[in-house]
Structures are given as structure tokens and as C-alpha cells.
Amino acid sequence: MTAKTIMLQGTASNVGKSILATALCRIFAEDSYKVAPFKGWNMALNSYVTQDGGEIGTAQAIQAQAAQVEATVDMQPFLLKPKGDGKSQVIKHGRPLADLGLKEQDEDYRADALKTIKNSLNRLCQQFEIVVLEGAGSPAEINIKKQDLANMNVAKIRKSPVLLVADVDRGGALASVVGTIELLPPKEKKLVAGIILNKFRGDIELLKPGIDIIEEETGIPVLGVIPYFKDFRIPAEDSVALTQLTDQEAEIEIAVIRLPHISNFTDLEPFEQEPNTEVRYINQTDYLGEPDLIIIPGTKNTIDDLVYLKESGLAEQICTAAKNNIPIIGVCGGYQMLGQKIYDPEGTESNWEEIKGLGLLPIETNFSSNKLTFQAEAIIEGGGEFLTDLKESKVEGYEIHMGTSQLLNDNLPAFRIKKRGNDSVNIADGAVSEDGLILGTYLHGIFDNDTFRRNLINTLRQKRGLEPLDEEVKSLKEELESSYNKLADIVRENIDLEKLYEIIK
Structure with a gap:
């Protein structure tokens, strides 16, 4: 078995790559494919412990749940946990490797890290039919492209087609898509097979002229416009998402x-x-x-x-x-x-x-x-x-x-x-x-x-x-499963899935 791959990269951090990767994992699983998530390099303080005691980022553990498979350390070979003062604890294949600063990371381990990432990805591709890769930040950060262990250097391992994700809710999304693609070298630009506009609110008809311009300027199709959605539970990975859990009737x-x-x-x-x-x-x-x-x-x-x-x-x-x-x-x-x-x-x-x-x-x-x-x-x-x-x-x-x-x-x-x-x-x-x-x-x-x-x-x-709560306790596991299904339904309804399968195959 040799898996097909698809990779989600973003025009910036926090554009919704992780959530969309979770949705694709559930969609492919619903369509009877054996699917696994993958993120070669990640920086996060929220982590998860695999069955064999390895530590990986929460996002890939969530994506594995959505894919209905057991999470493994190959799904995230490198996790960095910031400690302050420019230092991070480097977790390699689920185990602490060292505390390294940015300069030490550049000089001492990045070349070898890419080999480790390649080996993990290749192992997954022998075990699954589809692997959904997730990038980090933006692939167009030209000052650090040689050291990038999350985006195009990973995509090039298996020549994975890339879906570029932009956050419409922030504003400036159309320009960020065109600008990102323009900054990519020709060989990397060829890997970008589709564009997804995420977190859209409003009338889709008002967005269509912008979509036409994006496709004309880049020559790359917009595969979907995903609406802004909330009110169901998918655990967050980064503290930037930390919000008050408010209840107007809180007792x-x-x-x-x-x-x-x-x-x-x-x-x-x-x-x-x-x-x-x-x-x-x-x-x-x-x-x-x-x-x-x-x-x-x-x-x-x-x-x-x-x-x-x-x-x-x-x-x-x-x-x-x-x-x-x-x-x-x-x-x-x-x-x-x-x-x-x-x-x-x-x-x-x-x-x-x-x-x-x-x-x-x-x-x-x-x-x-x-x-x-x-x-x-x-x-x-x-x-x-x-x-x-x-x-x-x-x-x-x-x-x-x-x-x-x-x-x-x-x-x-x-x-x-x-x-x-x-x-x-x-x-x-x-x-x-x-x-x-x-x-x-x-x-x-x-x-x-x-x-x-x-x-x-x-x-x-x-x-x-106060009187005790007597209604039935909601099962978190059941609530998570319901959320994965709702998420998959929303993305399935708003993306050209037929075109996506063509890209993957």
C-alpha cells in the first residue's frame, strides 16, 4: 500500500488549517478510506500522549480521532514546546531530545530532522491509503525557507499537492493568496493545486468577483469557500484560541x-x-x-x-x-x-x-x-x-x-x-x-x-x-464524534470534493 497525499498550507498562522485537516480526515474516513494525519514539525504547548507513551501535539491527536485511527508518533515526528528565553524543548518521535534555542535548532538538528520527517511520512504512506498533511505558518516566509520543516520542504518529499488556505474573516485574504503564490519559487508554485477561502461570512455573490480575480491571477482553482462556523466542540491547540467559557445564566x-x-x-x-x-x-x-x-x-x-x-x-x-x-x-x-x-x-x-x-x-x-x-x-x-x-x-x-x-x-x-x-x-x-x-x-x-x-x-x-443538575450528563466522547460529523458535513457541502479527489489521485 502506498498512500496518496494532500497537504494544507496557509497564507498565515491560525487561518484554520488544523480544523480543515480534521474535516478532511473525517470525510475520507466516511468515504471508506484508511486515512492518517501528519504534521512534520509543530510548536505547541497543548500535547497528547499516544498509547505507547509518546508525546505529540493535540491537533494531530484530534485529527487521528476524526480519521478513526490510533494516534502515533509518526503522525508528528517533531514537537517543540516553548520554555521562554528563546528556548524550546524538542520532542523527537514522542521523546524529549534536548532544550534548544533558535540558533541551535538551525545549526545542530534541522538537516537531520528533515530525514526523520521523511522516514515518518514514508512509514505512514505504507500503512494508509490517504495521508492528510498540515503545514505551519506560511510557506512564503522567504527569510526562513531553507530551515522550514513544516511546509514546502515537507510537501516536496512526496510531491504532495497543496491546498492553500486563507482566512477571509481577517480581511486581505485575496491579496494574501495572490501574494503568497507569487513569492513561491516555480517548483513550489506547481505544487499548489487548489485554494480554500475559510471563515467566510456574508453573501457569497459578493465574493465571486474576487474568486474570479484569484483564479485569473494565479491559474489555480478555488476549490471551496467555507463558511464561518461555531457552536460545536473541537479542542483548540494554541493559547491564542483561549477564551472565556461564558454562560449568561451562570450560577x-x-x-x-x-x-x-x-x-x-x-x-x-x-x-x-x-x-x-x-x-x-x-x-x-x-x-x-x-x-x-x-x-x-x-x-x-x-x-x-x-x-x-x-x-x-x-x-x-x-x-x-x-x-x-x-x-x-x-x-x-x-x-x-x-x-x-x-x-x-x-x-x-x-x-x-x-x-x-x-x-x-x-x-x-x-x-x-x-x-x-x-x-x-x-x-x-x-x-x-x-x-x-x-x-x-x-x-x-x-x-x-x-x-x-x-x-x-x-x-x-x-x-x-x-x-x-x-x-x-x-x-x-x-x-x-x-x-x-x-x-x-x-x-x-x-x-x-x-x-x-x-x-x-x-x-x-x-x-x-443550589439544586443539583439532574439532567443526563453529556458524554464528551459522543459530543466530539458529533462535532467531527458536523464539521465534515459543512466542509463537504462547501468544497468541490470531486475535484479534490482528482487532485489527490
Whole structure:
């Protein structure tokens, strides 16, 4: 089996390439093709753990779900996770390679990286019938074209036809399409087989003269005009998409600390499923107030973000909230911050060998260079208002962390991990404060567990004197499947699919 390929590139970042690639994965799967997503090089802080414990970007994991296949590290051979000061952690085939700056990346690994990308893509092409490639940024950034590991250098590996995507909602889309194509060298220009105008609002008749000009100027057909759409759930990958989850009839308010290096913020998106619940993101210029729940999310730099909390005054506000019996949950890096101390003797994260935490959970954390990445299954073991009613219940999630945390007393952990990947284990995870109102865990995706999430919301409602929600809990998995299908329907209706198949074949 040797797959056909199609690649989506954009006139700029955030034009909707990932969403359209997700749609194409679902469309091809619906049409009975064995399809896989691929992005050779990506920079993102939201990541996912594959079944074998490899770390890839969230977008390709979502696209694999839409394609109805298991995500693998070959679908994203290189992931860069920014750490600040021009440094990024480079993840190669799901495992940390090194922390590199931009100059080091140019000189030390890019030539070899392209070979790795080529090998991963070729392996996928032996396993699938269609591979949907996604670029990053723009292929016309002429100052960095030689170092580009995401766009035309990848397309040229298998001479993949390219669909150029532009965001009409931003304005200037028509000029950006013509300008992008004009800046491409002749051999790369020949690879551009179609144009997609994305996020269009308004009367299509008003756009048609512009489409005619694009086709006349470039000689490349416009395959579709995709309308601006919303109101269904596809997890976002980049923090640029981070928005308040507002509800005009909100009875429960969740305050999320927006850390400078926030990662895996998709942990918070499941609260969209809960009626009358609002999520508010807090930074140093905001007043924390008296929310029903505070969540400190994951971060790529626990120590730096802990210092930020202290210097901004948010640490003091969080500790005051704890004294006022406002519940607090920390996930991964947020969990580490809630502890007594963090030790980093090897300088894994920072120049701080030791730093005091917020002192709200009885744990200490030690950093090392060994990164733990697992899909995980656990049972609830701890007590307190949020866990007691669910003791021994199973939850699922995934771990991505560089440190390990130890309980300082005889309290039960919040959870006990029973499975990592395919291996049976017996590992304590998380902690609960003595009053049961403060909870921490390494399990990303904990709020994806429908029963756990609904019990949490109803406990908060009870504390406020509100009636519990009695309607059926919406399944996140079912909601995602519905969203993939809706997305595919919209794109199928607004793209020349017959022409697209001709291009692919």
C-alpha cells in the first residue's frame, strides 16, 4: 500500500488549517478510506500522549480521532514546546531530545530532522491509503525557507499537492493568496493545486468577483469557500484560541489562573458541557474575587510560573481564598505549585535549586530530566467533598510531567493509578488537603470523565445552596464524534470534493 497525499498550507498562522485537516480526515474516513494525519514539525504547548507513551501535539491527536485511527508518533515526528528565553524543548518521535534555542535548532538538528520527517511520512504512506498533511505558518516566509520543516520542504518529499488556505474573516485574504503564490519559487508554485477561502461570512455573490480575480491571477482553482462556523466542540491547540467559557445564566463560576506558560488548557474545555457554568481566566491585572472554584492548570515552566504567582500577588490571593474555604484544584504543574516545596537540583526547569510552594497540599516535588508520559487509568482513593462519593470509581487521563511528588504524611492520595499504557501498576497520585477542599493530581484530562465532572459541579452547587443538575450528563466522547460529523458535513457541502479527489489521485 502506498498512500496518496494532500497537504494544507496557509497564507498565515491560525487561518484554520488544523480544523480543515480534521474535516478532511473525517470525510475520507466516511468515504471508506484508511486515512492518517501528519504534521512534520509543530510548536505547541497543548500535547497528547499516544498509547505507547509518546508525546505529540493535540491537533494531530484530534485529527487521528476524526480519521478513526490510533494516534502515533509518526503522525508528528517533531514537537517543540516553548520554555521562554528563546528556548524550546524538542520532542523527537514522542521523546524529549534536548532544550534548544533558535540558533541551535538551525545549526545542530534541522538537516537531520528533515530525514526523520521523511522516514515518518514514508512509514505512514505504507500503512494508509490517504495521508492528510498540515503545514505551519506560511510557506512564503522567504527569510526562513531553507530551515522550514513544516511546509514546502515537507510537501516536496512526496510531491504532495497543496491546498492553500486563507482566512477571509481577517480581511486581505485575496491579496494574501495572490501574494503568497507569487513569492513561491516555480517548483513550489506547481505544487499548489487548489485554494480554500475559510471563515467566510456574508453573501457569497459578493465574493465571486474576487474568486474570479484569484483564479485569473494565479491559474489555480478555488476549490471551496467555507463558511464561518461555531457552536460545536473541537479542542483548540494554541493559547491564542483561549477564551472565556461564558454562560449568561451562570450560577457557578470557575476561575482558572492563566499562567504565562499555560499548557494543556484543553483540560478546561469539558466545562462547556455543564449548564449554567462559567470559566473565567485570571491574570495579574484581574481581581480573583470569590469564585466557586479555582483551578491552577498545567504549565511548561512550573517554577517560573510559581515565581510569577508570587510576584504578581496572585499567590497571596489564592492562599486567602483557601482560608475562606474556596475549593482549589491543581493539575500537573498546578498540583506541584500547591505543595510545600519544589526541588530542582539539576536545573531541569530553572536556576532555582529549591523554592517554597503555596503550602496548601502536603507534598514535596523533585524535578529530574526524566519525563513521564503515559496514558493512565486510576481509581479514586482520597476523601473530601469532591471524592468521597466516588471512591473506587475509575477515571482515565494522561500524564506529562518532569517531576515526581511525594506525600509528607499518612493521608491517602487522591487517586491510585492502576494502568499506564498497557502495563498494570500501583502508583499513588495526587493529594487532598485535610479539609478536603484542595485537590491536586498529575492526571490531565481528569475533567473529561463525565461522572467525575458532574459530581464536582453538583458539589459546588450544593455549597452554594443550589439544586443539583439532574439532567443526563453529556458524554464528551459522543459530543466530539458529533462535532467531527458536523464539521465534515459543512466542509463537504462547501468544497468541490470531486475535484479534490482528482487532485489527490
